[in-house]
Amino acid sequence: MPADFAPSSPLASRLGGSALFTVSLLVILALESAPIRLLPLPGGAPDTGFALALAWMMRRPDQLPPWLLGALFLLADLVHGVPPGAGAALALAACEFLRPRAKALAALPFWGRWLTVTALALARYPAEALVLGVLLVPHPPLGTYLVSGLFTTAFWPSVAGFVHLLTGRRSRRQRG
Amino acid sequence: MRQAAGNGGSLLGRAALGAVFLVLVAVFLLWRIDSPRVEQLRIALLERLTPVFSAIATPVTGAADFLRNFRSYAELRRENRELREQLRQMRIWREKARAAEALYAQLLALNKVRLDPRLTHVTARVTADSGSPFSRSVLINVGRRDGIRDGWAAMDGLGLVGRIAGTAERTARVLLVTDATSRIPVTIARRAERVILAGDNSPYPLLDFVENPEAVRPGDRVVTSGDGGLFPAGLPVGTVALGTDGRLRVIPFADLGRLEFLRILRSRPPEKVASEIDLAPDTLPSAPAGETENEDAAPAAQADAATAEAPSPIPPEALEALPRPPRRPDSERPESPDAR
Numbered sequence: 381m382p383a384d385f386a387p388s389s390p391l392a393s394r395l396g397g398s399a400l401f402t403v404s405l406l407v408i409l410a411l412e413s414a415p416i417r418l419l420p421l422p423g424g425a426p427d428t429g430f431a432l433a434l435a436w437m438m439r440r441p442d443q444l445p446p447w448l449l450g451a452l453f454l455l456a457d458l459v460h461g462v463p464p465g466a467g468a469a470l471a472l473a474a475c476e477f478l479r480p481r482a483k484a485l486a487a488l489p490f491w492g493r494w495l496t497v498t499a500l501a502l503a504r505y506p507a508e509a510l511v512l513g514v515l516l517v518p519h520p521p522l523g524t525y526l527v528s529g530l531f532t533t534a535f536w537p538s539v540a541g542f543v544h545l546l547t548g549r550r551s552r553r554q555r556g
Numbered sequence: 557m558r559q560a561a562g563n564g565g566s567l568l569g570r571a572a573l574g575a576v577f578l579v580l581v582a583v584f585l586l587w588r589i590d591s592p593r594v595e596q597l598r599i600a601l602l603e604r605l606t607p608v609f610s611a612i613a614t615p616v617t618g619a620a621d622f623l624r625n626f627r628s629y630a631e632l633r634r635e636n637r638e639l640r641e642q643l644r645q646m647r648i649w650r651e652k653a654r655a656a657e658a659l660y661a662q663l664l665a666l667n668k669v670r671l672d673p674r675l676t677h678v679t680a681r682v683t684a685d686s687g688s689p690f691s692r693s694v695l696i697n698v699g700r701r702d703g704i705r706d707g708w709a710a711m712d713g714l715g716l717v718g719r720i721a722g723t724a725e726r727t728a729r730v731l732l733v734t735d736a737t738s739r740i741p742v743t744i745a746r747r748a749e750r751v752i753l754a755g756d757n758s759p760y761p762l763l764d765f766v767e768n769p770e771a772v773r774p775g776d777r778v779v780t781s782g783d784g785g786l787f788p789a790g791l792p793v794g795t796v797a798l799g800t801d802g803r804l805r806v807i808p809f810a811d812l813g814r815l816e817f818l819r820i821l822r823s824r825p826p827e828k829v830a831s832e833i834d835l836a837p838d839t840l841p842s843a844p845a846g847e848t849e850n851e852d853a854a855p856a857a858q859a860d861a862a863t864a865e866a867p868s869p870i871p872p873e874a875l876e877a878l879p880r881p882p883r884r885p886d887s888e889r890p891e892s893p894d895a896r
Contacts (some may be wrong), residue, residue, distance in 0.1 A: 410612035413684045415694070415815070424689040446569075450576035454583060458598050459605070461691035461729075465584025469577060476573060515588055520690055520736040520757040528689050 397443030400546055401436055405429050405452050409459050424527035426535040429456050430471050430504070434497050435536065435543040437478045438485050443547075449475055463519075466511050474500045493540075498533045505529040595722045603727035606684050606695055678702055678820045680710075683727070692732040692757060693718070694815055699726045707786055709821045715792045715809025716740070716780060717818055728820075732812055733761050733793070741783035742793055742806075744776045750783060753793065753806060759813075760797065760805040774798050778806050788823050 408428045429452070437444055453468035460467075477500065478485065485493055505525035512519040587594040610617075680696035698704050700723045710717045710730045718738065721731035731738055738755035742763075749772060754764040766772055776796040782789025794808040 406609075407612055410609035411616055412688070413606075413609050414613040414617045415610075415682050415685050427688075446573040446576045450580055454580060458601055459609075460688035461598075461693050462688060463584060464587050464594065464598065465580045465582070469580040469584065472577060472580065517588065518737045524689050524757055 394443050397440055397547065398445070398448055401432075401443060402448065402452065404432060404542075404546070405456070408432060409456060413459055424524050424531055426531035427456075427471075427501075427528060428532075428535060428539060429453075430474075430501070431497070431532050431536045431539040432543065433471065433475050434478065434500065435540040436547065437475045438482050438493060438540075439543060439547045441479045441482045444475065446472065446476065463512060463517055467508050470504045470507050470511070474504050490537075494533075494536060497536045501529040501532040501536075502526070596724075599722040599724040599727060599729055602684070602695060602729070603699070603724040606727065609684060676822050678704065678822065680728075680818050680820055682815045682818060689757065690736070692735040692738075692755065692812075693721070694730050694732065694818075696728050696730055696818055696820070697726065698820065699724050699728045701725050703822070704728045704820060708823050709780070709787045709791060710818045711791065711821065712810045712815060712818055714811060715794060716787075717808075717810045717812065717815065719786070720820065730818065733808060733810075734759060734812060739764075740787065740793075741781045742778050743781035743789075744772055744796065745779050747771055747776065750781050753778070758805075760799065760807055762799075763796065763804040763806060766804060769804060772796055772804055788821065791821075 412428070433444065433449060433453075450468060450472050453471045454464060456471075457464040457466075457468045478496075485496060488496075505528055506522065509519055509522050509525045583594075678698055680698040682694045683697045684695040696710075704720055704723050706720050706723060708720045710719060716733060718730045718732040718735070719740070720728050722729035732755070733740060733753060734755045734757060736755055736757045738753075738761070740753040741750065742753045743750050749767065751766050752764040753761050755761040763772070763778075774795075774797050778793040778796060780787045780789055780791040780793060792809050794806040794810075797805050797807050799805040
């Protein structure tokens with residue numbers, strides 16, 4: 381696992397990874413904004429893009445420069461129809477929390493990483509509700525945020541598997 | 557080279573991160589201060605993105621549609637039987653509706669009410685579900701080019717869906733009645749109870765500011781009241797139900813889970829609130845007859861119709877779907893009608 385890390389990878393491979401991440405996130409946003417509800421879940425919905433960023437950050441933080449994450453999170457906020465900026469800043473903070481710890485996390489067993497994601501997801505959403513509440517922005521009840529955090533957590537393993545497929549193959553090819 | 561991305565410890569990396577963070581916070585504060593302008597940017601961006609996104613999502617939406625259709629074939633038989641039964645009941649209702657229509661025509665003639673000829677509608681297709689658990693809205697494929705303005709009512713074939721909140725050249729955003737920021741003045745039909753329909757992102761919006769809850773029963777029809785001048789009065793909204801939390805909620809008539817086509821009511825010409833002096837009816841050339849009240853159709857989602865006073869009685873223009881009733885001024889009926 382830790383061998384997958386290539387912090388000093390060539391620029392081309394890093395840019396390729398960034399592009400792959402961008403495309404994946406755009407596809408997720410496109411599916412989320414399709415006029416039919418693909419995942420009819422009650423009370424909330426997973427933020428799959430956020431889960432993708434967290435999973436990617438644990439494997440290849442070098443491919444996710446802060447400006448790219450910020451821009452994509454802001455885009456996600458705009459597409460989701462929520463107050464732009466607040467959620468993006470908090471999601472970015474969660475990812476940047478992971479960045480220096482990525483190497484250590486990769487050494488952890490799977491459930492350890494999952495627990496980290498759970499903590500981050502459950503911290504991010506109530507924080508967003510708090511920020512909106514302090515600035516007197518009308519927002520949904522806290523329960524919606526908590527449920528969404530839980531859904532994000534529940535979806536994370538499959539997203540992480542997807543990320544494993546994408547980044548794993550890439551780094552193997554680059555080593556070989 | 558960008559070594560910072562790897563270890564996150566270098567000065568350059570921290571500066572870059574701080575800058576990105578500041579930009580995001582600035583965007584949020586800008587939105588908080590000048591929401592309409594940022595929403596304008598948002599809808600303009602979404603207009604560009606929607607074709608790309610729907611192209612990307614085509615395989616998946618196509619497959620989902622296919623599955624849905626397949627499932628519906630299986631249900632056709634049962635549905636057919638149910639429909640026959642419903643049709644039988646509807647025939648009875650049709651007779652009642654005919655009687656009501658005749659009565660309505662007579663009352664119109666008595667009142668010399670003229671329906672506003674500008675009260676037409678635009679039919680639009682839903683292009684994207686610009687929603688998330690935190691906001692309920694859809695995008696439609698008409699916009700400023702088609703004369704769509706902020707604040708207009710959107711209906712599907714069955715009932716009120718929401719109102720326009722944000723327009724671009726060929727796209728508009730419809731804020732659904734279930735959105736947490738949606739506040740719509742409604743009235744309980746037959747009980748003259750004026751309340752606010754407040755969305756909370758659940759499928760069933762709340763009834764807020766109910767003065768005497770004992771008078772409101774589950775099953776009562778809810779229609780728009782027209783207070784605040786935002787919407788025409790009398791648009792069907794839904795039926796009252798008692799939520800599991802013991803609060804009064806509304807089950808919308810509109811099928812909000814599966815919106816395909818929307819009808820946008822051109823409810824009134826766009827007006828600007830200039831100054832108090834300008835509000836005299838004769839100085840407003842664009843105002844429809846009998847309308848003296850202006851409501852700034854603010855594009856902001858926070859346009860709080862609840863604060864507007866002076867309800868304006870609007871003729872039930874919402875029934876524009878009805879054929880023009882025949883005028884029979886001679887047949888007068890003294891008894892009181894089935895009052896709204």
